[in-house]
Amino acid sequence: MASLPSSLPFRPGASKGGWSRARTNHPIAEALPCGELRVISKSAAGATELKATEIRIEAYGDPRQLAPAAVSLPDPQKGQVLVRQTAIGVNFIDCYHRRGVFPLPALPGAIGVEAVGVVVATGPEVAGISVGDRVGYAGPPIGSYASARLLPARSLARLPDDIDDRTAAALMLKGMTAHMIFTRVRPLRSGDSVLVHAAAGGLGILLAQWARAKGARVIGTVSTEAKAEIARAAGCDEVIFYKRQDFVEETRRLTGGQGVDIVCEGIGGATLERSLDCLKPFGTAINLGQIGEPLSAVNLASLGPQRSLSVAVPGVFAHLRTLADLQAGVDEMLALVRSGVLTPRIGLELPLNDANEAHRALEAGETTGAIVLVPAAEFGA
Numbered sequence: 615m616a617s618l619p620s621s622l623p624f625r626p627g628a629s630k631g632g633w634s635r636a637r638t639n640h641p642i643a644e645a646l647p648c649g650e651l652r653v654i655s656k657s658a659a660g661a662t663e664l665k666a667t668e669i670r671i672e673a674y675g676d677p678r679q680l681a682p683a684a685v686s687l688p689d690p691q692k693g694q695v696l697v698r699q700t701a702i703g704v705n706f707i708d709c710y711h712r713r714g715v716f717p718l719p720a721l722p723g724a725i726g727v728e729a730v731g732v733v734v735a736t737g738p739e740v741a742g743i744s745v746g747d748r749v750g751y752a753g754p755p756i757g758s759y760a761s762a763r764l765l766p767a768r769s770l771a772r773l774p775d776d777i778d779d780r781t782a783a784a785l786m787l788k789g790m791t792a793h794m795i796f797t798r799v800r801p802l803r804s805g806d807s808v809l810v811h812a813a814a815g816g817l818g819i820l821l822a823q824w825a826r827a828k829g830a831r832v833i834g835t836v837s838t839e840a841k842a843e844i845a846r847a848a849g850c851d852e853v854i855f856y857k858r859q860d861f862v863e864e865t866r867r868l869t870g871g872q873g874v875d876i877v878c879e880g881i882g883g884a885t886l887e888r889s890l891d892c893l894k895p896f897g898t899a900i901n902l903g904q905i906g907e908p909l910s911a912v913n914l915a916s917l918g919p920q921r922s923l924s925v926a927v928p929g930v931f932a933h934l935r936t937l938a939d940l941q942a943g944v945d946e947m948l949a950l951v952r953s954g955v956l957t958p959r960i961g962l963e964l965p966l967n968d969a970n971e972a973h974r975a976l977e978a979g980e981t982t983g984a985i986v987l988v989p990a991a992e993f994g995a
Contacts, residue, residue: 664696667989669759669969670724674714677973680759682966683722690737690764697749697770698762699731701783704972704985705816706880706903711756712973715904718756726758728786730779733770740767748773750944752786753931759969761989768937771944777951784816784958784984787930789947790940791902792820792956794933796828797946799926800876800898804829809865809892811879813850814841816984817902819959821878822848827955830875833868835861837979844959844982865892873897881905890916890923898924959983965990 664687671679690696704726710716711725718725730750733743743749749770757763773782796802808825812818813834822832826849834850836842842853854864865874873894879885882904889899917923934940950956961983964972972985 664762666760666762667966668724668757668761668763669726669966670722671712671718672722674712674717674721677712677970677977679712680725680970680973685760687762687764690735690740692738693740693767694737694764695733695740695743695749695767695770696735696762696764697729697731698734699729699758699760699989701730701779702726702758702760702966702987702989703728703783703787704969704976704987705787706905706976707787708759709973709977710904724757724759726760727754727756728752728783729758729760730773730782730786731762734762736767743767743770743772748775748779750782750786752790752940753934759966759987761966761991769940771937771941773944774948777948780960780963780986780988781951781958782948783986784960785820785947785951785956786944788817788820788984789956789958790934790943791817791930792824793943793947794928794930795821795878795900795902796824798933799900799928802828802830802876806830806876807869807874807894808832809861809874809877809889810834810845810850811856811861811877811881811885811889812836813845813848813853814982816958816961817880818878819844819848819983820956822850823956824950825849826851827950833865833874841982848959862888862891869894876900878902883910886910886925887912890921890925893921893923895920895922896924898926900926900928902928960986962986963988 665684666687667682668685669680670683673679707727708725711718733745733747733749736745750773751769802825808830810818810821810832813822814836822834825832832850833852834845835854835856836845837857845853852868854861873892875897877889877892877899879889879901880903886901893899912925961981962985964987966987966989969987972987975981976985
């Protein structure tokens with residue numbers, strides 16, 4: 615690993631202007647391939663400008679809108695840290711942002727809401743995080759598809775050394791979503807039955823593993839035999855091939871006509887509506903996204919009182935409202951990884967600059983497990 619270049623205005627361990635940089639295994643600026651993170655100039659005021667690669671869109675649309683752009687990063691300000699990112703998670707919410715379903719704050723703009731990396735500089739009044747710390751985040755501000763970025767220190771959870779970067783990136787948002795569902799929205803009880811749609815996806819695998827470990831019976835929906843094998847390995851007791859089987863009829867058949875206690879789905883529209891017919895009395899349908907169709911209005915009369923059903927549309931960012939919430943959730947989730955309860959599967963790893971291919975494959979249903987983007991300096995490491 616190269617040492618800090620002589621053009622930097624700060625020597626390792628020195629400080630100036632209220633912020634600091636230190637020598638670590640992840641130097642702040644190097645002669646990296648493709649200019650992933652490098653010093654580009656020194657301003658008249660003495661500050662150093664750093665250039666990073668960011669994947670952004672100029673307009674809403676299909677995956678071809680995603681393109682790399684060079685961005686200049688100013689010095690960290692009060693409460694900020696500079697993070698050199700090593701692995702970035704891809705999620706369906708990124709597709710919603712790209713398509714304009716959930717508009718970005720401004721265009722052009724970057725997308726992405728989770729990543730892990732190493733702190734390489736801190737601004738004034740930053741406590742609890744130091745240069746060299748490994749950190750991760752899941753949530754705003756949007757813009758994680760980048761080789762480096764400035765972030766509020768209050769949005770970062772510290773990561774232990776025994777969890778590698780790619781595993782952590784595959785877990786931050788999806789793992790926190792599973793944590794939200796099974797600790798806050800509908801805690802699992804032994805003997806529960808759970809229907810997991812898209813059970814071979816990054817989130818579906820974690821939900822199946824978590825539910826099975828808690829003693830629940832897990833039924834998963836998949837599209838292919840290959841995905842069925844992955845779902846079974848994750849803990850699904852039975853699988854339903856939704857392209858050739860009616861998932862409502864099959865769920866009823868598999869449960870002897872009783873239905874399940876919980877349905878987890880991220881498709882929306884008719885899938886959510888039909889999932890209500892899979893529930894037993896006092897069952898809960900949990901919507902986690904609108905991959906297929908927007909959410910429609912739910913007729914409250916259709917939920918009860920005879921059926922006595924509940925519908926939840928939770929948001930993981932609300933679940934992670936404070937740093938304490940995020941750190942506690944990350945610690946609990948990673949403890950489940952260490953114990954073997956959760957084993958995230960990374961089905962596709964691509965260079966950061968190939969984010970458009972990641973989106974294409976995700977929306978085409980070609981992927982299993984999590985998708986991770988890796989900046990050029992880290993790819994293949």
